[in-house]
Amino acid sequence: MRPSLLNPLFASAAGLPGIGPKTGKLFDRLFERTSAAAPDTRLIDLLFHMPHAVIDRRQRVKIADAVPDRMVLFEARVAEHRPPPPRSKAPYKVLVEDETGDVLLVFFLANHQWIEKSLPLGATRWISGKLELWDGYRQIVHPDRVLDADGLAKLPPVEPVYPLTEGLHLRMLGKAIDAALTKVPALPEWHSDFVTKSPDFPSFKDALTQIHRPPTPEAIGLEQPAWLRLALDELLANQLALVMMRTHMRQTAGRANTASGALAAQIEKALPFTLTRSQVEAFAEIKSDLGEAKRMLRLLQGDVGSGKTLVALLAMASVVEAGHQAALMAPTEILARQHYETIAPFAEAAGLRLAILTGRDKSTARQKVLAALAEGEIDILIGTHALFQEAVAFRDLALAVVDEQHRFGVHQRLALGRKGEAVDVLVMTATPIPRTLVLTYFGDMDVSVLRDKPAGRQPIETRALPLDRIGDVVARLAAAIAKGTRAYWVCPLVEESELIDVAAAQERFATLQRIFGGKVGLLHGKMKGKDKDETMEAFASGAIQILVATTVIEVGVDVPEATIIVIEHAERFGLAQLHQLRGRVGRGKGKSSCLLLYKTPLGETAKSRIEIMRETEDGFRIAEEDLRLRGEGEVLGTRQSGTPGFRLARLEVHGALLTLARQEAQMIMKDNPRLEGPRGEALRILLHLFERDEAIKLLRAG
Template sequence: MRPDILAPLFGRVAALPGVGPKTAKLFDRLLARPGAEARVVDLLFHLPTNVVDRSQRPKIAEAPMDTMVVIKATVVEHRRPQGRFARAPFRVLVEDETGDIELVFFLANPDWIERSLPIGGTRWISGRIELYDGRRQMVHPDRVLDEAGLARLPPFEAVYGLTEGLQTRYVLRATEEAMTRLPALPEWQEPSVLAANKLPAFAEALRGAHRPESASALSPQHPARQRLALDELLASQLALRLVRAKMRRLPGRENRGDGRLSHAIESALPYSLTSAQQRALADIRADLGSDKRMLRLVQGDVGSGKTIVAALAMASVAECGRQSALMAPTEILARQHYERLAPLLEPVGLRVALLTGRLKASERAALHAAIGAGEIDVVVGTHALVQTDLAFHDLGLAVVDEQHRFGVQQRLALGSKGEAVDVLVMTATPIPRTLALTAFGDMDSSALDEKPPGRTPISTRALPASRIGEVVAGLQRALAQGARAYWVCPLVEENEDLDLAAAEERAADLRRYFGDAVGLLHGRMKGSEKDAVMEAFQRGDARLLVATTVIEVGVDVPEATIMVIEHAERFGLAQLHQLRGRVGRGTGQSSCLLLYKGPLSETAKARLTIIRQTEDGFRIAEEDLRLRGEGEILGTRQAGMPGFRLADLTAHARLLAIARDDAELILRRDPELSSERGKALRVLLYLFERDEAIRLLRAG
């Protein structure tokens, strides 16, 4: 149960004074998850992105051009447009002892102007001055104030990220109201940490962040921003350590296999394992053989050989008479894992089955019965594996592929399908060290940082979109010689309909050149339709596969040697690297063409340069983190894993280390969080919605 002290912060923004039904919907769109309502805490954690500096208050003659100023002036004349000039702007002449200036209002309400700027009245006017025909003018001042209004005008005004229809003044007013609801919360940080880093109290930091007193208050290094970041990082690190402590406390079972099955599989391989694969397997087997639960992350670059590592781990568990399950995020990936694992495991006598949501009820019932009776050794599937009605005979190992698509809850749900289940997590997104500590701090980690022998280097080129004709001509030559190619359409925006329209249009365009050899794959297709298109591409009936990024292009077609990525400037580095990794899987020379539309931003230029320079996924991940922060590197915005709202991992790496050390120390001294500080830390965990950790604490 969330502590009562936090109740005001989890109330609806719609209930704040001054927020009407229409504005409430705009706040929901800006701040809340789809289908949910914005809460006061969402508003308070939505920090300003910029400031308007109104600290300059010069005389008219001394006012700099094109800079925000506040001038004090007397209203001299109204120049209201008349007759056939009625659509011209309304002009107002104002002056002080040094000179005059004309205020210009287009399509304005004349009554409002005459009321706000009465002739002979003194007003304080905020805006930017420019020269027009040799005269000073200010077009649409952003504030016209009397003396009482000036007293309320801050020298620096916060600017927020907005949504269409929502104005900054509504957000300013709502945050003022939200601040009044901020309860007196207990201090959860160690006083010595606050003193050493000169950090304010939580409430003071929140007020300072929302009401900046200078442009420097927006810096991630400002004490207010650092304090809020440290709180969020501490909540995250504490939650991860509680999950880890729970896994560590749960007794494990020794799965020390005799090696007969894994040796048979390994000796049948047409290649030797890389030293990175051997190291990862040694780590996994040591975990399996101990009486502690395994919770290990295997992160490997595209094509680094994670599947064979998982297969050999499953074989070790099967040697002990126990079952394994592999959970993948999409049906296409689950089917692909099944098609790779079955030829490896079945020759040594292991029984492998595929369980997805597409099975008929009778087939599913039969498969559930076989799994429950222990007649299946390895089950591959989607989240259908964690459905409550599936019972295993004796599940020993749960393998979770592409961890960032699943929340901690799903990972724990799969791990709870048996007695003392070991958990192995795989990701093809190499993760920078700082990010691994935040996202996966509850796990041990093994890195597959070598490519298996035989992987051909991929030639990567960037071309302007104006040369698309040359690309099509090159594809015609390559496809005539039997090549296969992917054509990935751009992310139009966060809108599946527009993405789909763009892909359908591109597919229709390419069919004019390639006819029925063009296949189309997108997120709106039924599973059976996707499989049919993929099978046609794998067989070679379709030789050019047009796809949106909504679908998982994690498909393995060794014959595919060309990857065209349209509007490459819209993709993140990790995404470009993942997509490029779909080619170069066979013996043929592979190429990746990045079509971009200029002019390119500095970040887009940097991305395209890095992706051309290297195929090292670990270097690419570090550069990706540097270029765009942690928010999207792991797809956290779409996934169950919480992203950070107040912390920026690139700017706050030092604070992450402080939070990590503090969390470890706390849980050594007070593992149940029952001391005074422990109780305050429970409030912190609820505030940042790491409730799962509290539930684990209660569950023991």
């Protein structure tokens, strides 16, 4: 149960004064609260919606001294009204003046009555807005404020500016946040005395107030005391939940899965290469975990092509040898099938019984797999999130391997772990993750890292060209295709968007097909599963030599014969994504190249990304740079996928606070593991406040 003290903050924002159903819908769209499970915007959503800029109205100027292209605030007399002719779409104009000069106020599609009432002829008004020069005259289009002296007295000298959605105005949102601030109760302090003794460490309530009612423009800075306080609160809630989950996992008795290693040895014998030093070390760490009577919770982190799937197979073989079953879950059907095809020959060599289960399997085939699974006739099951479904019952699941963990989230990880008795969990990611993010997302796990590339991996030559040189690229491609080369051509979108000037995959496919005929195939996320499989098979066999694709090929697609990848509009991709895409080539014996096509002029961030891509293939360095350039939510794709991205903490700035939060969380679990007494109560409030209360349920579960 949520503490009653917090109930006002989790109440619907629709209850605030002045918010009707129409405005409520705009808030729901802004905060993406449109699902049946979370239908309404709550006060906490408003309070945790942080400003990204301010309007500074502390300077009052004379018209002649006002600087163009800036927000200005000045006092002026209304000199003249210039309404448009009847039935005209021309704007309504009002001339205002002081003793130093005049400004034209311009209103498009405006309410004439409102203008006449707000700006009566001869009256003195305070005007705020962005001053521009048009044909040599000063003008303000749609002033953001027109006030008399009383209105000016109520105007905040520094007004925060927030991200908005279409139809929602800054004043509406500001008014709602102001009303929400009045409902914030005084909450007990959850941080230790060591943290709070700093003289400029505000309370939770004061910190929110300082950011939403900033006394100066600097007060909303990410490194100011108010924001640092709130970021630390969120990070502590996150770390405490992870430490509690880990403690719970460790306290829940595990099973010792000991094996002689005979099956793993048979798999190694069937390999056409030897394992890298990293693979040997990672497998030894996993095997040691499996042999303990505690549950394993381990992250296997490795760059593109470092051989994680093989390490996972060796781990699954150990569990099967000990008499149990294993499962491998992937985020997409393409990746699940890729894993199945990669693993199958080696599993067969060791006599392992392998099956695959995805959302699109026909009913009869599905029932057959489910029956065999329940009877224990399947040793290893590979699948998508279909593995979570209730109908999927294992005879004796002992190891769950989760690929690309950040696309699933903690709840799903736990759900798969509940499919058997004391299931060990191994999580894999091909996205090299900066250390701060490992702590944030996987802080409850032990970590194994694969840093070596398998023997024979070729370096990839990376070049960048402006889009207007696309003719040269096609000519080079034609020469390569004539020699039997296979190539990927990646586009960012499936269909043309009026808003984003990007060559769509379908359009690029049509262009290249006119040149290369039947040698070109198309792959995107909206295709039927069967069509995707057929296209991939045709590319893998060489029946098609150019695969035009969206980012569905980003993870896991493995065609060693492909040696060229062209990434169109490279400036629109994040660094980690560019690195993942580049990793689709360089997988065979041939020399590989990656061409980054960009639209000019390049912004500073895009320029930095492309330079880093040309400098290095080290995924871990690329991940650190990506975090610096973009922030944590973008690096892990959490803005889109809804896994635990932060609302207040910005890890690229607040990374040092994460270590502090982690130390505090570990100390809490050591000194007060059941969160008892006044501080324990305050910490429970913190977990509920940041919606990490899943962890509190673990306390009740013992």
